[in-house]
Amino acid sequence: MHDDESPTPGPARGTSDRLTVTSVTITPIAVKDPPLLNASGCHQPYALRSIIELHTESGVTGIAEAYGDDPTLELLSRAAAALPGLDVFDINGLTRRAAGSLGSFTAYNPTELIGPTGADKTVAQIVGAFEVACYDAQGKATGRPVVDLLGGAVRESVDFSAYLFYKWAEHPAGGGCDFEPDDWGAALDPDGIVAQARRMVDTYGFGSLKLKGGVFPPDQEIEAIRALRRAFPDHPLRIDPNANWSVPTSLHVAKELEGELEYLEDPAPGIPGMAEVAAGTPLPLATNMCVTSFTDIPEAVHRGAVQVILSDHHFWGGLRASQRLAGICETFGLGLSMHSNTHLGISLVAMAHLAAATPNLTYALDTHSPWQRGFGYTADTPDFQDVIRPGTLTFEAGSLRLPGGPGLGVEIDRDALARLHEQYRTCGVRRRDDITHMRLVHPDWTGKRPRF
Incomplete structure (x- = not known):
C-alpha cells in the first residue's frame, strides 16, 4: 500500500494533458492520541488514518485523508483498483466506479460515535474519500482553490x-x-x-x-x-x-x-x-x-x-x-x-x-x-x-x-508521512477500540449506552 516514490509535480494551470487517473497510493498511518474519555470509553494511544494520493496522466496528484482501520483500508483498496482511467472531473463516474467495485461487504463504522452502521453510509465514506482527492487534483490543474x-x-x-x-x-x-x-x-x-x-x-x-x-x-x-x-x-x-x-x-x-x-x-x-x-x-x-x-x-x-x-x-x-x-x-x-x-x-x-x-x-x-x-x-x-x-x-x-x-492548498511532508507509516506498522493498533482500552482501568466496562 505504501509507495515511497513521490509523483513528479504536474503543471498547475492550463495543462493540455488529460486528468485521467493512472494509479492510487493509499498509505496507512498512526498518530499519537491522548487518553480522551467519552461515552464509549477512552481513546487508544494511537489513532489510525490513511492518506490517499490520486495520480494522473498529467502528473497532477490529488490528495485526501480518510479513516485508517482495517475494514476501511480493505474497502478503499477495492475502490482504488477501479479508478484508473477515470477523469478526475467525472465525480458521477467516481461514484459509480467506487460503489460498483465494493461488491459484497459487511457494513461498518470506524467508530460507533457516529451513529448506526448502514451499507449506504459505508459506501458514502469510500466515495467521499476519493472525491476530495479529485477536487484537489481539479484545483491544481485549473489553478483554483477547492472553495x-x-x-x-x-x-x-x-x-x-x-x-x-x-x-x-x-x-x-x-x-x-x-x-x-x-x-x-x-x-x-x-x-x-x-x-x-x-x-x-x-x-x-x-x-x-x-x-x-x-x-x-x-x-x-x-x-x-x-x-x-x-x-x-x-x-x-x-x-x-x-x-x-x-x-x-x-x-x-x-x-x-x-x-x-x-x-x-x-x-x-x-x-x-x-x-x-x-x-x-x-x-x-x-x-x-x-x-x-x-x-x-x-x-x-x-x-x-x-x-x-x-x-x-x-x-x-x-x-x-x-x-x-x-x-x-x-x-x-x-x-x-x-x-x-x-x-x-x-x-x-x-x-x-x-x-x-x-x-x-x-x-x-x-x-x-x-x-x-x-x-x-x-x-x-x-x-x-x-x-x-x-x-x-x-x-x-x-x-x-x-x-x-x-x-x-496543502502539501504532503514526505518525511512525516514515512515516519507515521512506520508508526502504523509497529504500533499494533488496527481498528478503533475505546472499550478495551477503558477496561485497563475499569475491567467490567461494557460501553453500553445509555448508561445514565
Missing part, C-alpha cells in the same frame, strides 16, 4: 470551536504506549475542564466551547457547564454525551441548562428518543448520530427530532453530498454545523474549504486539531504528528483562513 470549485467563498475565514474532553493525565499501563504523557494533564472535574478551556482560548482564540460529555454522572457535567459559563460568560457552550443519557435524564439536563447552551448534541439514542426530548425542551438539539445519511432525514424532520445537523464529508459522501445536505437543511429550516473526528491537516483544510463555500453553515465547526501533536508544531519537533508541511494552517482568533494556492 472556488464548490461555488466560491462566502466567508474569508472559518470559525472553529474548542473541543473539551475529560481526560486522564496519561494512558493506563498496558496500553501499548511508548511515548511521554501529553502536557495537558488530567481534566476530571469542573476546575480541570475550565483550565483546559482557558488554555484552548488563550492559545487558539476559540469563541465557542464544546464539552464531550456522557462520561460522569450528568449532574457533575451540568456543574462543568455552569463553571464554564462563569469563566466564559460570552462564549456559546455545547455539550455532547453521545447518546449516553436516557430520555428522562436528557430532559433533566435540558431543564437545568436552559439558557446556558447554544445547542444540546445527541443527548438520547435514536430519532424517537431525540424527538421525545425535543418535545420537552426549548433547547435546540443537534446530532451527528441519529441523522447521518440522507435516508434518516424524512423521519427526523417529520418527528421534529433535531434542529441542527452536524455534517461530515467523511461519512456523508464527500463535498458535493455535504452541500446537498446544506440545501436540505436550508429548505427545512434546520441549522448546520460540522462534526470532527481525529483528523489531520488534510481533513481540516477540506472541512474549511467546504465551510467557506456553504452560506448556511453558520455554527463554529468542531475540531480535534489541538489534541493532535502535529498542530502548531514545527518540522524539527521530534513528536510532529501530521502529514502536511507545518505552518500552513493556523488558528487566528479561533478561525482558520484558507491557505493560498490551488486545490486544497
Whole structure:
C-alpha cells in the first residue's frame, strides 16, 4: 500500500494533458492520541488514518485523508483498483466506479460515535474519500482553490470551536504506549475542564466551547457547564454525551441548562428518543448520530427530532453530498454545523474549504486539531504528528483562513508521512477500540449506552 516514490509535480494551470487517473497510493498511518474519555470509553494511544494520493496522466496528484482501520483500508483498496482511467472531473463516474467495485461487504463504522452502521453510509465514506482527492487534483490543474470549485467563498475565514474532553493525565499501563504523557494533564472535574478551556482560548482564540460529555454522572457535567459559563460568560457552550443519557435524564439536563447552551448534541439514542426530548425542551438539539445519511432525514424532520445537523464529508459522501445536505437543511429550516473526528491537516483544510463555500453553515465547526501533536508544531519537533508541511494552517482568533494556492492548498511532508507509516506498522493498533482500552482501568466496562 505504501509507495515511497513521490509523483513528479504536474503543471498547475492550463495543462493540455488529460486528468485521467493512472494509479492510487493509499498509505496507512498512526498518530499519537491522548487518553480522551467519552461515552464509549477512552481513546487508544494511537489513532489510525490513511492518506490517499490520486495520480494522473498529467502528473497532477490529488490528495485526501480518510479513516485508517482495517475494514476501511480493505474497502478503499477495492475502490482504488477501479479508478484508473477515470477523469478526475467525472465525480458521477467516481461514484459509480467506487460503489460498483465494493461488491459484497459487511457494513461498518470506524467508530460507533457516529451513529448506526448502514451499507449506504459505508459506501458514502469510500466515495467521499476519493472525491476530495479529485477536487484537489481539479484545483491544481485549473489553478483554483477547492472553495472556488464548490461555488466560491462566502466567508474569508472559518470559525472553529474548542473541543473539551475529560481526560486522564496519561494512558493506563498496558496500553501499548511508548511515548511521554501529553502536557495537558488530567481534566476530571469542573476546575480541570475550565483550565483546559482557558488554555484552548488563550492559545487558539476559540469563541465557542464544546464539552464531550456522557462520561460522569450528568449532574457533575451540568456543574462543568455552569463553571464554564462563569469563566466564559460570552462564549456559546455545547455539550455532547453521545447518546449516553436516557430520555428522562436528557430532559433533566435540558431543564437545568436552559439558557446556558447554544445547542444540546445527541443527548438520547435514536430519532424517537431525540424527538421525545425535543418535545420537552426549548433547547435546540443537534446530532451527528441519529441523522447521518440522507435516508434518516424524512423521519427526523417529520418527528421534529433535531434542529441542527452536524455534517461530515467523511461519512456523508464527500463535498458535493455535504452541500446537498446544506440545501436540505436550508429548505427545512434546520441549522448546520460540522462534526470532527481525529483528523489531520488534510481533513481540516477540506472541512474549511467546504465551510467557506456553504452560506448556511453558520455554527463554529468542531475540531480535534489541538489534541493532535502535529498542530502548531514545527518540522524539527521530534513528536510532529501530521502529514502536511507545518505552518500552513493556523488558528487566528479561533478561525482558520484558507491557505493560498490551488486545490486544497496543502502539501504532503514526505518525511512525516514515512515516519507515521512506520508508526502504523509497529504500533499494533488496527481498528478503533475505546472499550478495551477503558477496561485497563475499569475491567467490567461494557460501553453500553445509555448508561445514565
